[in-house]
Amino acid sequence: MSTASATRTAPRHKKPRKQLDHAQRMRRTGWLLSAPAVLIMLAVAIAPLVDAVWLSLFHKRLTTPDADSFAGLSNYWVVLKDPLWWTDVWTTLALTVVTVSVEFVIGFGLAQLMQRALYLRRTLRTIVLIPYGIVTVVSAYAWRYAFDPSTGFVNDWLGTDVAWFDHRWTALFVIALSEIWKTTPFMSLLLLGGLIQVSPDVHEAARVDGAGPWQRLTRVTLPIMKQAILVALLFRTMDAFRIFDSVFVMTGGANDTETVSFLAYRQLVGRTALGLGSAISVLLFACVLLIAFLFIKLFRTDVSKLGSPA
Amino acid sequence: MPRRHGLLAVALALVASVVVGCGGGGSGAPELNWYVPPDNGAYQKLADRCSRASGGAYRVKVSVLPTDASGQREQLVRRLAAKDSSIDVMALDPVFVPEFAEARFLRPFTAAEAATLTDGMLSSAVESSGWRGRLVAAPFRANTQLLWYRKSVAAEAGLDLTRPIGWDDLITAAEKTHKTVAVPAKRYEGLTVWVNGLVTGAGGAIVRDVEKGVDLTPALREGGAGRRAAEVMRRLGRSSAAPTNLATSIEDDTRTVFQSGSGGFMINWTYARGAAAEAVDGGELSREVLDDYGWARYPRTDPDKPSKPPFGGISLGVGRYGEHPAEAVRAVRCAGTLENQITYMLESKETTARAAAYDDPGVRAALPMADLIKESLDQAGPRPRTPYYNDVSAAVQREYHPPADVDPNSAPRATDDLITGVLHDKVLL
Numbered sequence: 165m166s167t168a169s170a171t172r173t174a175p176r177h178k179k180p181r182k183q184l185d186h187a188q189r190m191r192r193t194g195w196l197l198s199a200p201a202v203l204i205m206l207a208v209a210i211a212p213l214v215d216a217v218w219l220s221l222f223h224k225r226l227t228t229p230d231a232d233s234f235a236g237l238s239n240y241w242v243v244l245k246d247p248l249w250w251t252d253v254w255t256t257l258a259l260t261v262v263t264v265s266v267e268f269v270i271g272f273g274l275a276q277l278m279q280r281a282l283y284l285r286r287t288l289r290t291i292v293l294i295p296y297g298i299v300t301v302v303s304a305y306a307w308r309y310a311f312d313p314s315t316g317f318v319n320d321w322l323g324t325d326v327a328w329f330d331h332r333w334t335a336l337f338v339i340a341l342s343e344i345w346k347t348t349p350f351m352s353l354l355l356l357g358g359l360i361q362v363s364p365d366v367h368e369a370a371r372v373d374g375a376g377p378w379q380r381l382t383r384v385t386l387p388i389m390k391q392a393i394l395v396a397l398l399f400r401t402m403d404a405f406r407i408f409d410s411v412f413v414m415t416g417g418a419n420d421t422e423t424v425s426f427l428a429y430r431q432l433v434g435r436t437a438l439g440l441g442s443a444i445s446v447l448l449f450a451c452v453l454l455i456a457f458l459f460i461k462l463f464r465t466d467v468s469k470l471g472s473p474a
Numbered sequence: 475m476p477r478r479h480g481l482l483a484v485a486l487a488l489v490a491s492v493v494v495g496c497g498g499g500g501s502g503a504p505e506l507n508w509y510v511p512p513d514n515g516a517y518q519k520l521a522d523r524c525s526r527a528s529g530g531a532y533r534v535k536v537s538v539l540p541t542d543a544s545g546q547r548e549q550l551v552r553r554l555a556a557k558d559s560s561i562d563v564m565a566l567d568p569v570f571v572p573e574f575a576e577a578r579f580l581r582p583f584t585a586a587e588a589a590t591l592t593d594g595m596l597s598s599a600v601e602s603s604g605w606r607g608r609l610v611a612a613p614f615r616a617n618t619q620l621l622w623y624r625k626s627v628a629a630e631a632g633l634d635l636t637r638p639i640g641w642d643d644l645i646t647a648a649e650k651t652h653k654t655v656a657v658p659a660k661r662y663e664g665l666t667v668w669v670n671g672l673v674t675g676a677g678g679a680i681v682r683d684v685e686k687g688v689d690l691t692p693a694l695r696e697g698g699a700g701r702r703a704a705e706v707m708r709r710l711g712r713s714s715a716a717p718t719n720l721a722t723s724i725e726d727d728t729r730t731v732f733q734s735g736s737g738g739f740m741i742n743w744t745y746a747r748g749a750a751a752e753a754v755d756g757g758e759l760s761r762e763v764l765d766d767y768g769w770a771r772y773p774r775t776d777p778d779k780p781s782k783p784p785f786g787g788i789s790l791g792v793g794r795y796g797e798h799p800a801e802a803v804r805a806v807r808c809a810g811t812l813e814n815q816i817t818y819m820l821e822s823k824e825t826t827a828r829a830a831a832y833d834d835p836g837v838r839a840a841l842p843m844a845d846l847i848k849e850s851l852d853q854a855g856p857r858p859r860t861p862y863y864n865d866v867s868a869a870v871q872r873e874y875h876p877p878a879d880v881d882p883n884s885a886p887r888a889t890d891d892l893i894t895g896v897l898h899d900k901v902l903l
Binding site: 223226227228229230231235238239242243246248249330418427430431433434435436437439440 | 544548551552555573574576577578579661687688722861862864865868898899900901902903
């Protein structure tokens, strides 16, 4: 608000206007323009976050309102020393690493294909995007029915008799497969945005200098695409780490397929243990922050300076 | 221009319909929302009868909850925590009554209301509907589990089921005849029903001192009841009498096993034979199987102590935040009248909390085991009555599953410790 009044009163007095150089004025206008969005973000994102941190400091249950008591940081301690939390963290990490790596490789291939296709380019892009357009819960049900031993067709096709959802790793395999199928299009679209930034002239120059296809890929294409790759991997990793829907629909967290966000859901909604559940949510948020931090460190990139990738 | 007018008209119509929808039908009788588990349509018929009987004082609209008990609880808790005024009446599994009452989600009945709502109801159903000395829900349905047996198998094994039978004799008989004892034993609420039946049958309890809230006393290690329960489960789990799907079976799976060639004995709720009769009418089951259905009281854990059959059912709670509490109470009273209970019982194939209904000739014709059901309900061993029931039950399910691997030496103590830890926010569940 103070910035708003400052800019409004600024033109009336000549002195301060002189002191403001162009960059400063641009910055003020920028703040002014983004103020409504910032306020809304504060209301819808920061307020619940603060509330969750506050709740996590209490022994609190929704259904026994008279039995609340202050817990300090003990909820965090309980979560962090519980083997269940660590099992879920490893499950989530395994799912994240596998799905994001596979999505990156396939997504990169699809992006190349979309860029190089001579005919039906738009049709191709539409087709590639279809899985991403399907609601996750719907796709999860489709995959669940496909792999269900009694009603599904997958066992028939493979000539196997596997109860896919009764064992940890087979269940995680199906969950990972459905995630990959569904979100690879998103990855490929972000990567396509990066590929477009690589001008054919650079490639031509590299070719003239005698670079082979592999060298052109690793020395020319990938470095130029670095920022687009960062955005794609960052978005997908943060998304993948918060996986919920597919697990909920396919196994309900049974047989050690529970992920961190599912654990938070069970404590918060199922057990109405608001204190413990909030502690898990805050820890989940911290994990996601850590992922973002590591990615930016790893790529040594300032995200705010990224050009629009798409 | 005409096109824009058309759009405007459509938009206005939409807004108008939404506004009318929110008003609960505009003028006239208030609409009561009755949240019920999915069923064969009997709730809807009962709701329609009560709407008509009210003479325009209210209209009852049935809203359907998820299939499983924990899903039903979750949806109601979520709505009531947000003070949902659309919940006028809800069908509650009795194990969740203390939790809902403690959370002040239910409007307690006045002494005068309570007197009419409990008059003529089975005492086990009345006890399950109260909390801290007040009636917080109205007894509606009462249900129990029976021992179902194939008459041919019992005859082959030489079992006399007119006399009480113990779990050990039952398993031995099934082993001898190469048949199965089917019990719902997936890791879900049904497993807690089984553990509770075994523990109370041995004279114990899963928890005691429930009025102390989180400081209740887990009691599985006391007096050997938890150990005895584990022994029975482990014996069946490792016996040739265990169906292959024992550890993943719910009620309907046990019926499938029981009606198959390997079927010998089954623990299931009272609806089992009615469902089989429907299957015969639908041509899905042969009449010989239905004619082979026998029934007896729930087996004994301890050969010298009468069994404590499980108690289940439905109590009707009036939502705390509903806008028509007086009408809601009237609707609840209507649902519980003897006449409505008899009709509902015949339509739904479920059993009622109203004692006199079991003497009705129509009911006795449809339910030849009516006296056994009433006796079982009178001597039932209810599950723990605590606001933390959900956590207690989940802890039991974690330690007493799968049946074949339950260790009688460690399971009772481990469950006790888990319950204490979970209730005091010391362990995740």
